Amino acid sequence: MERSEGVRADIQGLRAVAVGVVLVYHVAPSLLPGGFVGVDAFFVISGFLITSHLLAHPPATGRDLATFWSRRIRRLLPASVLVLATTLVASRLIAPDTAWDNTARQARAAGLYVVNWLLAHDAVDYLAAENKPTPVQHFWSLSVEEQFYAVWPILILLLVAAARRTRLPPMLLVTTGLGVVVAASLTYSIVETATDPAAAYFITPTRIWELGIGGLVALACAPRVLGRPDAVRTPPRPIALALGWAGIAAIALSVVTYSGSTPFPGWQALLPVLGTAAVIAAHPTRTSTSTRTGTGTDPLGRLLALRPVQWLGDVSYSVYLWHWPLVVLLPYLSGGTLGNLDRLVIIVTTLVLAALTKRFVEDPFRRPGWARPLRRPYLLGATLMALVVLLASAQSLEVDHRQHLAQQQLAAALATAGPCFGAAALTPGRTCPTTTYDHIVPAPADAPDDKSDAYADVGGKNCWAYTPTFPEQHCVFGDADATTRIALVGNSHAGQWLPALQALAKAHHWRIDTFLASRCASADVRQVLDTDQHSSACESWVRRTVAAVTAAKPDLVVMTNRISVPAAGHTLSDSGAAYRQGYAQVMKAWADAGLRVLALHDTPAPGQQIPDCVATHSDDTSACDGKPSDWIPDDPVTDAVRDVASPRVRSADLDDHICSATVCRAVTGGVITYFDGSHLTATYARTLAPYLDVAMQRLLRG
CATH class of the missing domain: 3.40.50.1110 (SGNH hydrolase)
Known part of the structure; x- marks a missing residue:
């Protein structure tokens, strides 16, 4: 869910579409039974933006890598840690004590960006799979992205260095290298989804190809890639128009026809992934403002560029962070089920919290002052992650203490x-x-x-x-x-x-x-x-x-x-x-x-x-x-x-x-x-x- 340096209106619009279908899916699943594919759209967008940035300025040294990762820390950690810490406290106050330990366990893993692997382990455990979802479970997708951010720049550094050493065309070598990774991940995703679907949904190797598809689109379309001229490459206007609408149709089709029973990701994820890639490649907001052809405007580009859509795209990261804790915790206050009023409260509260988080947390930490000296973002990240781990560990210690007392009570009850x-x-x-x-x-x-x-x-x-x-x-x-x-x-x-x-x-x-x-x-x-x-x-x-x-x-x-x-x-x-x-x-x-x-x-x-x-x-x-x-x-x-x-x-x-x-x-x-x-x-x-x-x-x- 990364944001680019230069904002593209179509990508902001896609972000709004992605987070919108996820939000509706979670508050009213029957309306959009396949709304979970919004996460896959986010993966493609992130892969495109990150790869575009990395190939515009390919990392060549360890310091380049450190600079890249420091930017990710500033942009992603403050808001995510705020939500994790708030959710831990709210869970302690609102949720029954039966939920405390699992929430703390997953929050600790989320703070370290490995919760997707924990969820994969729990998913294949028949008994653990029956546990109620925790309010931090949605961090699994952020963990996948962070793991991608850790590996992808190293891969690009190695491929670009290999091109220089062998004097092969950098574009050829990088495209081949990234293509092999995408093909291997997609193949593994198809096989693993067919053999072990519960774990396949969460683990990183089954998802890398989705971000990688965005990277391949960047290789084909993004400006300044490996020395390419500073201009976005788009297909001819008629093809771009068809491509954009076909992409939106693919996303919409998966949203309304997929459901929780659809084996996923596997080959089924190709529909929303390629649909998102098609919209990015078409760049509809660019074709809609083109004056060279004189053939009018693209309605899709106009829709994606609408101010409310752009605003939702701007706050999409915080919307994703805040909505799920509200979905999980509000029923503890409202009687166990979500009514229409509860759904409205969740949506409105999410949007308000997201706007505040964007204004007072995301934007301040993205300012250049936080980037210098280079160690400053790393100290920030370590401090924030330690805060979550400490809060979660304190909750686990309280649970352990209560369990010790409960075991003594049980022993006494059995004896008498x-x-x-x-x-x-x-x-x-x-x-x-x-x-x-x-x-x-x-x-x-x-x-x-x-x-x-x-x-x-x-x-x-x-x-x-x-x-x-x-x-x-x-x-x-x-x-x-x-x-x-x-x-x-x-x-x-x-x-x-x-x-x-x-x-x-x-x-x-x-x-x-x-x-x-x-x-x-x-x-x-x-x-x-x-x-x-x-x-x-x-x-x-x-x-x-x-x-x-x-x-x-x-x-x-x-x-x-x-x-x-x-x-x-x-x-x-x-x-x-x-x-x-x-x-x-x-x-x-x-x-x-x-x-x-x-x-x-x-x-x-x-x-x-x-x-x-x-x-x-x-x-x-x-x-x-x-x-x-x-x-x-x-x-x-x-x-x-x-x-x-x-x-x-x-x-x-x-x-x-x-x-x-x-x-x-x-x-x-x-x-x-x-x-x-x-x-x-x-x-x-x-x-x-x-x-x-x-x-x-x-x-x-x-």
């Missing part, structure tokens, strides 16, 4: 658990008092980490098979030398039962072997995951797991899954029959091998982040409760057990120990029931152990 603790509170005829917010365990901010030991961040082990290949992961819990062995098989809704099994293993001296995969259900059916490669890997994992469990010969297989993706050829809502058949095939294979199988009915799923809801409604946590008919899923596993018709295969439904006949509670017996939108907390799962024990003993004892 009575007849109304957790699932026991649902015992028919039992009357239990309501637990006040301060005595709920685990504390809402601690609940997202109250997961089973199958997760690496809790138990020190990684027991999950993940995309893209679903490699075999086998973990052992309980008594490794026990004579009674239990196999736990399924996806994350099987993993949530591990704490209950561990409690039983401790009591009965059992060994627990886990065969777990993220999202992939243990059913012999083609499951439609993010890519065909992921679906094929899931199929392979199911078949390999069936064979591995059969070879292990456990005394009992405990199997359960969440159906979160459709079966091939079906929608999610009508996939039940396909999963029923797939479950039956798996369980029949184990029964034929002489194994006993207990299939657990899938647990209720709220569909909302329960810890966040509880923290937000601390005065009345019942606001987070739901109806059994809404939360309890249709699970074909019980029908599949009947289809197998073997005395070795039985089903059990323990949902009546999670929901009563009339309500599913977010807090049951003083325990937060879920650590996210569908998975049981480890604490609550442990309270289900006695009921699971009954179902298991029936099969173990024949």
